[in-house]
Structures are given as C-alpha cells and as structure tokens.
Amino acid sequence: MRTARSRFLVAAAVLAAGVLGTGSADGAGGPAPRAALEAPAAPAAPADTCDPTDSLPPRQTVGAKIAKIRERGTLIVGVDQNSYHWGFRNPQTGRIEGFDLDLAHALAKSLLGDPDRITLKTVPTPRRVEAVKNGEVDLIARTMTITCERKKDIAFSVPYFRVAQRAVVPKAAHATTLDGALKGKRACVAQTSSSEAELKRNPHGTVSVLALESQLDCLVRMQLGEVDATLTDIELAAAQVAQDPMVEMVGEPFLPAYMGVAMNQNDTDLIAWVNQVLADRQADGSWRASYDHWLRDTMGAPDPYLP
Amino acid sequence: MAAPAVAQQQAGAVAPPAARGPGPVARLRRAAATPPGRLRAAGAVLAALVLLFGAVAVWQSAHRSRAAGQVVSVGGPLSQDAAEIYRRLADADATAAAGFLLAGNEPAEVRARYQDDLATAARLLAEAAGRSGDSAESQSALAELNRQLPRYAGLVETARAVDRQGLPLGGAYLRYASDLMQGTVLPQAQRLADAESAGLDADYRTAGAVPWTALALGALALAALVRQQVLLFRRTNRVFNLGLLGGSLAVLAALGWLLAGTLTAGDDLAGSRTYGTRPLRELDQVRIKALQAHTAENLDLVARGASDKYTKQWDGLVAALDADVRTPGSVTRLVAGADPATTGPLTDADSAYRQWQDRHKDAAAKNSAGDYEAALQRTLTAGGADTADAAFRAADAKWAAAAQTEQDAFAREAGGVDGVLAGQAVAAGVLSVLGAAAVLRGIGRRLAEYR
Structure with missing residues (x-):
C-alpha cells in the first residue's frame, strides 16, 4: 500500500514541481550560498514594504x-x-x-x-x-x-523552504483544477492560516469555509464527508495525502511563500x-x-x- | 371545589320552601318543610358531607402516596441513573484518551473500562427509556443519545486504528470524537439529567403537598355536625346524640390522622432531600467536573500541542473545583457539608484530589519543559500508582462511596413515606364510612321519635 501511495504522491508532487520550479533554476544544492543569503544586511525590522526573504x-x-x-x-x-x-x-x-x-x-x-x-x-x-x-x-x-x-x-x-497553497480533495471528487476543487464546495482551513486569509479575500466560489484548529482536523472532516476540500500549505497538503491515499492534491499551487x-x-x-x-x-x-x-x-x- | 356546592345545598335544605311546583325539587322542598323532613334532609347532607370528605381525603392521600412511591422507586433512581449515564460517558471519553496515550502499552483493564463504560451507559439508556415514559424532554434527549453514541464509538475505533499505523491523523480523530462527546453527547445527557431531576422535584412537591381540600372538607363536616348537635340539643334538651357524636369523633380522628400523616411525610421527604438528594446532586456536580478535568488532562497530551484549548478547559474546571467553601460544586464545600456518615470518604477524596492536582502540576511542568515522555509517565502509566490518573481514580472512588452512603440515606428517609400516606388514605376511607353510618343512625334514632 505504501509503495502505491508513494507512486501516486511522486506523480502529484512532480506536477507541483513543474509549476513551482520556475523560481529555482539553480536549485541543485550547489555550494554557493543563495542570493537571499547575500542580501545586504538590513535588520529584521518592520517596514511598509516587507521582503519576507530579508x-x-x-x-x-x-x-x-x-x-x-x-x-x-x-x-x-x-x-x-x-x-x-x-x-x-x-x-x-x-x-x-x-x-x-x-x-x-x-x-x-x-x-x-x-x-x-x-x-x-x-x-x-x-x-x-x-x-x-x-x-x-x-x-x-x-x-x-x-x-x-x-x-x-x-x-x-x-x-x-518554499511553499505555496494547495487544495486537497477526495479522489472521488475527480477534480482537476483549483476551481473544480473549490467552486460550489464546502472548504476547510486551519484557523489563522494563510489559507484562511486567502479564502476571506477571495472565496474561490466556495459555499462555506470551516476554520478549525489544525489542517489535520480538516482531513478528519473530509474523510467523514463533512467538508469537500481542504486548502493548506503545500507541505501539509502533502502530509495529508501521505496519511490518506484516498485524497489528492489538485490544481496549481498559488500564493508562494517561504518558511x-x-x-x-x-x-x-x-x-x-x-x-x-x-x-x-x-x-x-x-x-x-x-x-x-x-x-x-x-x-x-x-x-x-x-x- | 365541592365544598361551596355542598354548603349551598345544606343552606337550601334548612331554609323554608320558597316555591311550589310539580318537579322533584319542589317535592323535596315540600317534604323538607316538615320537621321530620327537615331532619331527614339534614341527616342526608351531613352523611354526604362526611363521605365526600372521606372520598377527597382518600383520593388526595393516594395521589400523594403514589408520588412518594415514585420518588423512591422511579424519580430517585432515574435521576441517579441519568447522572450515572453522564458520568459513564464522560469517563468513557477520559478512558479512550488514556488508552490512546498508552497505545501499544494499553493494559486490558483500560480497554475493559472503556467498553464497560459504554455498555453500562447503553444499558442505563435503555432502562431510562422504559421508565421515564411520558416525559417528552427525556425521550427526545434519549433518542439523541442513542443516535450519537454509536457515532462516537466509531470515531474512537477509527482513531485507534489510524494511530496504530503511526499517523498523527489518529490524534485528530480522537480529538474529533471527544469534541462530539463534549459538545453534543454530554449536553444531551445533561438535558436528560435535568429533566429527570425536574421530574423528581415535581414528585417531591406532589408527595409533600398539604391536602388542603380534604382538610377544609373535614373541618366543614365537623362544624356542620357540631351545629346539628347544638340545634338538636336546643330542641330536645338531650345532651348527646350518640350517632352524631360518634360521627364527629370519626371525622375528628380522620382529620387528625390526615394532619399527622402529612406532617410525618413532609418531614421524611425533607429529610431525604437534606440527607439524600441534595448532597447527591452536589457530589454529582463535583464528580462530573473532576471527570471533565481528567479528560482535558488526557486530551492535552493527545493533542501534543496541536491545541491549547484543553489547558484552558482544565484551568476553568479546576478553578471551579478549587473554589471556596461558599461556592456550590467546590471540593472544599463537599467536605465542609459532609454529614457524619460521609465525612470519612469525603476527607479521603479531598486528599486524593489534592494529590491529583500536585501530580498534574508536576506533569504540566515537565511537559512545558519539553519532556513529553516524563509528563506522560507522571500523568498515566500502565499499572502506575503514583500518577495523576491513579490519584484521580482514588478521589473518584471515595466520592462514589460517599454517593452510595447518601443514596442509602435517601432510600431510608423516603422509603416509608408512601406507606404512611397509603395508610392515611385507608384510615380516612374507613373512618369516613363509619362516621357517615353513625350520623345516619343518630338521625334515624331521632326520626323514630316522630312516629
């Protein structure tokens, strides 16, 4: 079961990689420090225009x-x-x-x-x-x-680590795009997460948004059929898929961010x-x-x- | 209700005829116009009054006796069962969390305890459904409980299965199950307990009510008998009419019995409340809060930092338990309010409770210092005696012992009340029949003198 799950996950992640990969052409893990590390030494002070990599x-x-x-x-x-x-x-x-x-x-x-x-x-x-x-x-x-x-x-x-937002849905939903995953659906997000903020800004056609303490609680609700989709950070979306082979990540990652x-x-x-x-x-x-x-x-x- | 009608009838019978006519009423009035006729009518009214008094006294006493019987055989047990259902469900929740935390090391008795909790709750639910009969509130709470309980059990089993695969999702399932228990199932169990408590209070009120109608009718009958004897004395100069005197004594005895019985019953019922029901409810309050705190304690470890709501829950519940002696539902108040029979177990429970609090603080300190394993060890170990769990169990066992003592006191105090009230009903019936017969005989003697 584990290998079957992994095969699927690799496929899903490769898809994700294709979309996210544009920004890391030199990401082969070479010895050179990354550009962000060489950035001029500005203290981590709040600024109106904030650079998260600073x-x-x-x-x-x-x-x-x-x-x-x-x-x-x-x-x-x-x-x-x-x-x-x-x-x-x-x-x-x-x-x-x-x-x-x-x-x-x-x-x-x-x-x-x-x-x-x-x-x-x-x-x-x-x-x-x-x-x-x-x-x-x-x-x-x-x-x-x-x-x-x-x-x-x-x-x-x-x-x-570079992250982005991704939707997770049951495979049975047969969704292929972010729109298909969210439009007319009951979505679930973690409280105070970037995903919650995003759905507040743009509901993406969701009929309802359930905000729970942890995105893992969303997977429980999704397994029980109480919500149709979860929106969360890509690494946590992958962790959900790793725990339940019956759900999948769909659509393009969006809202890139950094850990x-x-x-x-x-x-x-x-x-x-x-x-x-x-x-x-x-x-x-x-x-x-x-x-x-x-x-x-x-x-x-x-x-x-x-x- | 019947009293004014009878009084009017009596007044009409004594008053001189006002109209002549062909109807039976008119014929009665004509007959009552003669002295023997008047006497005959007075005798009938007096006998009827005495019988009416007897009938009302029997009915009211029997009604109260039935309510007193309900207090002991249905209301008391049912409201205790409802409290037990609540406790069992809350305990199942705490135990499920404990079993989850112990995972592979879960001893058979923890598993058995969880299953026993659910089985007992299910059995008590079935029994309550059979007994609470007509209360719509109870029935709807019971239906909801029967619907949610299998759902809860299913979620707990899913949590276990997922956890055995080593996935953090298992903990999320258990927290979801517990949310269902705390947010949906337990409030329904509370609704059931409240409905049963209200039923018990209503039975108490009925059983302890003073039978005013019967007492008023008895006093009225007695007054009418005395008045008739005074009238006869004036007319005949005979001091005693034995029949009327006997009737008066019978009514007086019935009245006395009614009064004494009512007072005794009221006293015993008050006793059963003071020594049984009220301390039981306070005990239930404390035990339930302690159980919920214990659940929060376990779930905080299950959540492993995914949520801080269990810490907040614990703080709130413990603040209530630690409140001062004036606040109902505090552990200190239980000990202060203990009667001689429960002082022992309640004092023991108090010290076990303090120990539990100390061990919890110790475990919480370890957890916040980052030593999760040590915190778990201090909270819960398979077969461990110096854990927070063990101290909680010790406190709860002592509280349970105190509850049993209170329950015995309740049964002892309230036990004979229905008998007293039933005896009172029989006595009122027999005495009023005897009284009415004596009245008729007394009047009959007097009538014979007209021939």
Missing part, C-alpha cells in the same frame, strides 16, 4: 543570546508533534522526528556541539509568536511561514548564526539528505522547494 547576514559570533544558551547547555526549540514528516511523534520510538527536527538537531550541534542537547517544546499554532516574543523558546522550527504581519513582532531566519526559523528580534547573534547554519546545510547537502529522507516520497524532486 534577514541578517550569516555570521557565527557569540553574543549575549548564544552565551546564555551555552551556559544553559541546551537549545529550547518550539516544535510541532502533528505534522507528518515535518515534526511528529514516532509512536514506535516516542521521539519527535521529521524535516524540521533534523534542522533543530543541526542547530543544536552547531551551537552546542551535540545534536541531542536540545529541549523540544510543543507550541500550539496560535501561541507561536507569543512563545518567541516572551522567550519561552529560543527559536521555532515548525513549518512556520514568514509573513510581514509576523515580522512586526518577531524575527525570521532566511527562508529554508523560516522564528526567533526573538533582540537575539541578533542567534539569527545570524542560524542563517549561517541554513546556508551550510544547503551547501553541504544536509538539506537535500533530510529532504530525501522525509519528503521525497510524498513531494517528489526537491527543486521547487529550495529557497
């Missing part, structure tokens, strides 16, 4: 924050336990694993010399910004999209350090290895997703 230049110097982390001996990372292949609790091992967790461990290794000197805190979606602001966590690696709205309160690293590591605006030393680690991971193939391990089966070739 962050501090990569540098590894120990400042107040990193000194504090080293003194503590452990890196406190806000994570998710419910995003399949990104951050989820493996019931066999009891460990939280996934693409975001690989990054968290890499950061711990770089900062403290040991990938396991890490404290994982599960932070509910609505509390993410607050947790970073009040210092409950050092950083958040949790499929978090960089938005100008969030940048007013917290800082982000340079992007480490970043969220940090406190005051922790400039940490922000620069994380940016260096992100650049190194892309340069030395770790990003690609992690992608291949967790995501290739469900999302296909990595090129469309490289920032």
Whole structure:
C-alpha cells in the first residue's frame, strides 16, 4: 500500500514541481550560498514594504543570546508533534522526528556541539509568536511561514523552504483544477492560516469555509464527508495525502511563500548564526539528505522547494 | 371545589320552601318543610358531607402516596441513573484518551473500562427509556443519545486504528470524537439529567403537598355536625346524640390522622432531600467536573500541542473545583457539608484530589519543559500508582462511596413515606364510612321519635 501511495504522491508532487520550479533554476544544492543569503544586511525590522526573504547576514559570533544558551547547555526549540514528516511523534520510538527536527538537531550541534542537547517544546499554532516574543523558546522550527504581519513582532531566519497553497480533495471528487476543487464546495482551513486569509479575500466560489484548529482536523472532516476540500500549505497538503491515499492534491499551487526559523528580534547573534547554519546545510547537502529522507516520497524532486 | 356546592345545598335544605311546583325539587322542598323532613334532609347532607370528605381525603392521600412511591422507586433512581449515564460517558471519553496515550502499552483493564463504560451507559439508556415514559424532554434527549453514541464509538475505533499505523491523523480523530462527546453527547445527557431531576422535584412537591381540600372538607363536616348537635340539643334538651357524636369523633380522628400523616411525610421527604438528594446532586456536580478535568488532562497530551484549548478547559474546571467553601460544586464545600456518615470518604477524596492536582502540576511542568515522555509517565502509566490518573481514580472512588452512603440515606428517609400516606388514605376511607353510618343512625334514632 505504501509503495502505491508513494507512486501516486511522486506523480502529484512532480506536477507541483513543474509549476513551482520556475523560481529555482539553480536549485541543485550547489555550494554557493543563495542570493537571499547575500542580501545586504538590513535588520529584521518592520517596514511598509516587507521582503519576507530579508534577514541578517550569516555570521557565527557569540553574543549575549548564544552565551546564555551555552551556559544553559541546551537549545529550547518550539516544535510541532502533528505534522507528518515535518515534526511528529514516532509512536514506535516516542521521539519527535521529521524535516524540521533534523534542522533543530543541526542547530543544536552547531551551537552546542551535540545534536541531542536540545529541549523540544510543543507550541500550539496560535501561541507561536507569543512563545518567541516572551522567550519561552529560543527559536521555532515548525513549518512556520514568514509573513510581514509576523515580522512586526518577531524575527525570521532566511527562508529554508518554499511553499505555496494547495487544495486537497477526495479522489472521488475527480477534480482537476483549483476551481473544480473549490467552486460550489464546502472548504476547510486551519484557523489563522494563510489559507484562511486567502479564502476571506477571495472565496474561490466556495459555499462555506470551516476554520478549525489544525489542517489535520480538516482531513478528519473530509474523510467523514463533512467538508469537500481542504486548502493548506503545500507541505501539509502533502502530509495529508501521505496519511490518506484516498485524497489528492489538485490544481496549481498559488500564493508562494517561504518558511523560516522564528526567533526573538533582540537575539541578533542567534539569527545570524542560524542563517549561517541554513546556508551550510544547503551547501553541504544536509538539506537535500533530510529532504530525501522525509519528503521525497510524498513531494517528489526537491527543486521547487529550495529557497 | 365541592365544598361551596355542598354548603349551598345544606343552606337550601334548612331554609323554608320558597316555591311550589310539580318537579322533584319542589317535592323535596315540600317534604323538607316538615320537621321530620327537615331532619331527614339534614341527616342526608351531613352523611354526604362526611363521605365526600372521606372520598377527597382518600383520593388526595393516594395521589400523594403514589408520588412518594415514585420518588423512591422511579424519580430517585432515574435521576441517579441519568447522572450515572453522564458520568459513564464522560469517563468513557477520559478512558479512550488514556488508552490512546498508552497505545501499544494499553493494559486490558483500560480497554475493559472503556467498553464497560459504554455498555453500562447503553444499558442505563435503555432502562431510562422504559421508565421515564411520558416525559417528552427525556425521550427526545434519549433518542439523541442513542443516535450519537454509536457515532462516537466509531470515531474512537477509527482513531485507534489510524494511530496504530503511526499517523498523527489518529490524534485528530480522537480529538474529533471527544469534541462530539463534549459538545453534543454530554449536553444531551445533561438535558436528560435535568429533566429527570425536574421530574423528581415535581414528585417531591406532589408527595409533600398539604391536602388542603380534604382538610377544609373535614373541618366543614365537623362544624356542620357540631351545629346539628347544638340545634338538636336546643330542641330536645338531650345532651348527646350518640350517632352524631360518634360521627364527629370519626371525622375528628380522620382529620387528625390526615394532619399527622402529612406532617410525618413532609418531614421524611425533607429529610431525604437534606440527607439524600441534595448532597447527591452536589457530589454529582463535583464528580462530573473532576471527570471533565481528567479528560482535558488526557486530551492535552493527545493533542501534543496541536491545541491549547484543553489547558484552558482544565484551568476553568479546576478553578471551579478549587473554589471556596461558599461556592456550590467546590471540593472544599463537599467536605465542609459532609454529614457524619460521609465525612470519612469525603476527607479521603479531598486528599486524593489534592494529590491529583500536585501530580498534574508536576506533569504540566515537565511537559512545558519539553519532556513529553516524563509528563506522560507522571500523568498515566500502565499499572502506575503514583500518577495523576491513579490519584484521580482514588478521589473518584471515595466520592462514589460517599454517593452510595447518601443514596442509602435517601432510600431510608423516603422509603416509608408512601406507606404512611397509603395508610392515611385507608384510615380516612374507613373512618369516613363509619362516621357517615353513625350520623345516619343518630338521625334515624331521632326520626323514630316522630312516629
């Protein structure tokens, strides 16, 4: 069953790749840092015209924050336990694993010399910004999209993943386009997500929009026939498909965006350090290895997703 | 209601004839115009009054006796069953979450407990449907419960199956199942419990009501008998008419019995409320809140950070349980209000409750420090004795023991009331028949003197 599912997913993701891939012609994981990383050093300050890819230049110097982390001996990372292949609790091992967790461990290794000197805190979606602001966590690696709205309160690293919005529908709906997936249908989104904002801005012909705490709750409703379609970030859409071979992603990805590591605006030393680690991971193939391990089966070739 | 009509009839019979005519009324009036005729009419009216008093007393006492019987045999158990249905369903929800958290390590008894909860709830639902009969509110709540319960069970099984594949979707299913339980099923169970409580209160009101009509009729009959004796005494100078005197005594005895019976019944019913129903309801309130807090505690671990609503739920429920002694539904108030029979279990429950709170705080601290496994261990371990779950179970077991004591007190207090009221009905019937017979005999003696 697993292979059949994977075959389908690869096909779906390749389709997605075709659409998203335009922006990453040089995304072969070469050693050169990406353009965004070389961007001039503007602090992550709020601006009227905000560039989501904008962050501090990569540098590894120990400042107040990193000194504090080293003194503590452990890196406190806000994570998710419910995003399949990104951050989820493996019931066999009891460990939280996934693409975001690989990054968290890499950061711990770089900062403290040991990938396991890490404290994982599960932070509910609505509390993410607050947790970073009040210092409950050092950083958040949790499929978090960089938005100008969030940048007013917290800082982000340079992007480490490109995302977009995608619709997920039951295969039985035989939809082929975004319009076919949403028009005249009952849609489901996660509360306070970009998807919810988008459907508020443009309903895409939906007859109703159900906003739930998590996009995974949408998959439950979809399986039970209470909603017809889910609109969510592409990586979470892929995670839904990975958990239920009877649903599929349809239509073109739209509203491209970036995922970043969220940090406190005051922790400039940490922000620069994380940016260096992100650049190194892309340069030395770790990003690609992690992608291949967790995501290739469900999302296909990595090129469309490289920032 | 009947009293004024009788009084009018009596007044008419005593008054002199006003009209002559061919009808039976006119003939009666002509007959009543003579002294023996007047006496005969007075005797008939008096006997009828006594019998009417007896009939109303029998009817009102029997009605109250039936209501008192309902309190003990139907209302009390039914409202306890409704509370038990609620508790079982809430417990099933908490246990499903526990089983889910323990996953592969789920001991057989956790699984059995969940199944037993659902089976017991289903059995009690069927029994309640058979007993609550005519209450439309209860029946519609029962129908809704019967519709939703299989849906809930299905969702829980799906959650388990998906979880066994290692997919986070399983947790989402369990949260959905719990939402159905908390948002739809339990409110219906609450509706049922409220309807049954209202039925019990109505039975209490009926059983404890003072039979005013019967008492008024008895007083009226007694007054009429006394008046007739005074009239006879003036006319004949004979001090006693034994028949009328006997009739008066019979009515007096019946009245006394009625009054004493009503007071006893009222006293016992009040006792059953004070020592049974009211503490039971307070206990139910606390147990249900504690159960819901326990569910929130487990679901917070199931949600693994997907939602912070369970933390908020926990905080709200525990704030209510921790409220001061003046607030109904607080643990402290339960202990303060305990009677000698329940002080022991309620004090034990109180300390188990505090232990539960301490362990929960410990687990929550571990969870927010990022040590999910330790938090889980502290909350729930297969066969673990020092977990939050174990402390909650201990508290609930003590509360259950206190509830059993209260239930026994309720049955003891309310148990004889229907008998008292039934005896009162029989006594009123027999005494009024005897009284009426005595009246007729007394009047008959007096009439014989005219021949």
